[in-house]
Amino acid sequence: MHVIYGGTFDPIHHGHLRLALEIADALSVTKVHLVPCHIPPHRGSTGASSEQRLELIRMAIEDEPRLRVDDRELRRAGASYTADTLRQLRQELGPDEPLVMVVGTDAFAAFDRWREWADMPGLAHIVVVKRPGADLPVGSEAARLVRERRADGPEALSSAPCGAVLELDPPLLDISATGIRQRIADGRSPRYLTPDSVWQRIQALGLYGACPAGNF
């Protein structure tokens, strides 16, 4: 089973990292692949560049063999669409290997605005992680998909290559990249919200308004 977990990771933090391991445990897989997405240029001025986000992810997962980074969306020119990524992976994995996409309810709520969203269940299973305060709107396409394609448990994902939706409710850390960027911009430390190596590198690069000479 091939499991991908996408996001902007601007920057990666312990909330992302814990979730990735919770998923590995819940699905009994030995690897979860983090897939950073391309950020449109108009967002770039406040965040980190693609290369910088990728570097921070690499540092964060360096000593964790269960976490991998897949930089295919950053290598593709222009905007990256999840459907293209799933299609590419499906080609690489062949028709029978289960492919799983992990997404939080905050992102999944607007699923029907993703490009070619209707094709996705034909390419992958979807694991929807419940995030506090981000319920799927009643009557939304996302809620309908969960209802109609609900998997009873993680085992169901191994028995087909795609098409099921599994809801998971693992323990989550209340951390957001927005909160980290805000703290740094305010001159406060985000220590313990993200690995020390990541925070050190953010400072060295002066990202998000960090002072390059700053301490923890």
Ligand code: ATP
């Ligand atoms: P931002 O604050 O910039 O929106 P974020 O911290 O929410 O960023 P993203 O990169 O947008 O992170 O999120 C990627 C994926 O990780 C999404 O599916 C999101 O639901 C999930 N996620 C983000 N933060 C957490 C967390 N603390 N615990 C579990 N999942 C999270």
